[in-house]
Amino acid sequence: MTRRGWRLGAAAGVTVVVAYCASGPQPAEATRTTSDLGPLPADRYDFTPRDYQRAQQALALLVRQCMAEHGHPDFPLDPRYPTDPSVATLVATDYGVLDLRSARRWGYGWDPAKRAASQPKGRRMTNAEYADWPDCTAEADRRLMRGIDVKRDWLYASTRAIEVDKEVKRDPRLRSAWDVWSRCVEEQGFPRYPDPDAAYSDEAWQRGSDGNTPHTHREQATAVADVTCKRRHHTAEIWHTVRAQKQAADIARHRDRYAAGLRALQAYRANTTDVLRHLG
Numbered sequence: 680m681t682r683r684g685w686r687l688g689a690a691a692g693v694t695v696v697v698a699y700c701a702s703g704p705q706p707a708e709a710t711r712t713t714s715d716l717g718p719l720p721a722d723r724y725d726f727t728p729r730d731y732q733r734a735q736q737a738l739a740l741l742v743r744q745c746m747a748e749h750g751h752p753d754f755p756l757d758p759r760y761p762t763d764p765s766v767a768t769l770v771a772t773d774y775g776v777l778d779l780r781s782a783r784r785w786g787y788g789w790d791p792a793k794r795a796a797s798q799p800k801g802r803r804m805t806n807a808e809y810a811d812w813p814d815c816t817a818e819a820d821r822r823l824m825r826g827i828d829v830k831r832d833w834l835y836a837s838t839r840a841i842e843v844d845k846e847v848k849r850d851p852r853l854r855s856a857w858d859v860w861s862r863c864v865e866e867q868g869f870p871r872y873p874d875p876d877a878a879y880s881d882e883a884w885q886r887g888s889d890g891n892t893p894h895t896h897r898e899q900a901t902a903v904a905d906v907t908c909k910r911r912h913h914t915a916e917i918w919h920t921v922r923a924q925k926q927a928a929d930i931a932r933h934r935d936r937y938a939a940g941l942r943a944l945q946a947y948r949a950n951t952t953d954v955l956r957h958l959g
Contacts, residue, residue: 710910710915711779712778713773713777715777716774716915719923720926720927720930721836721843724834724940724944725834726834726944730944730947730951733948734951736955737950737954737955738820739757740955740958741818741819741958742812742815742816742819743756744958745815746811746812749815751807751808751811754804755801755802756801757799758799758804758808758812759798759804760803760804760809761805761806773922774918775879775909776879776902777906777909777915779907779910782903782905782906783899783902783903784894785894785899786884786892786894786899787878787879787901788884788892788893788894791891794889822950822954823950823951824947824950825946825950826946827947828943831939834940834944835937836937839933839937842929843922843926843929844922846925847922848874850921850925852917852920853917853918853921856912856917856918857873859914860875860912860914861873863904863908864878864905864908867904867907867908869901875914878901884898
């Protein structure tokens with residue numbers, strides 16, 4: 680359920696769509712999505728949904744150009760694989776489920792229509808195209824990463840997020856907030872989960888190969904209790920506040936590295952813009 684950053688490139692097999700976090704105290708009843716919480720300090724150093732969309736467009740254009748050079752002049756911009764891959768769609772936030780309406784309908788899963796919406800719209804690649812496609816994808820990735828020290832600077836905030844989140848989860852304010860949330864869920868007749876992550880990932884929900892759940896009545900009722908208790912006790916707001924403080928402290932400790940990561944991200948954006956200007 681926790682995330683940092685977007686993975687770019689065309690990795691055959693599994694596509695993961697993740698919706699994420701944000702920050703800032705708000706009335707509990709107003710927190711339905713992470714955007715209700717506001718931005719986090721590390722957000723400016725990380726990929727945005729717009730970055731991802733533009734990068735995917737640029738990659739598609741570069742791959743199509745490369746494929747034409749390999750003898751595939753009509754290669755589609757949004758191709759399907761020769762056979763359908765497994766697609767996992769993970770729709771959650773860094774704070775678990777927040778939307779009460781969604782909890783009532785989908786529990787800890789999601790609307791299956793979201794999977795269909797994420798499928799490629801173009802025709803299937805031929806086997807001959809698929810043989811050349813990985814090399815063209817790698818070439819396109821290298822073009823967008825031009826001038827960037829990938830091992831040192833690329834999405835540095837994402838590499839720090841794991842350690843920062845460990846600090847967040849050790850913070851006594853959050854531990855106390857989780858304990859209050861846990862007792863609240865138990866008082867409504869459900870297991871005393873140690874934290875919202877545990878509720879979301881409970882094996883009782885029997886996630887399928889695509890990551891979705893059967894949306895059983897018990898699952899839905901548990902998710903409703905989860906969200907209700909978060910709203911009642913401002914769990915997400917406290918969580919978000921702690922994250923914001925820990926991120927700000929980490930940025931202050933590693934200011935030069937974060938700055939280098941931001942320059943790398945800006946170079947990537949410039950490379951993306953250049954591709955879209957010339958090939959779009």
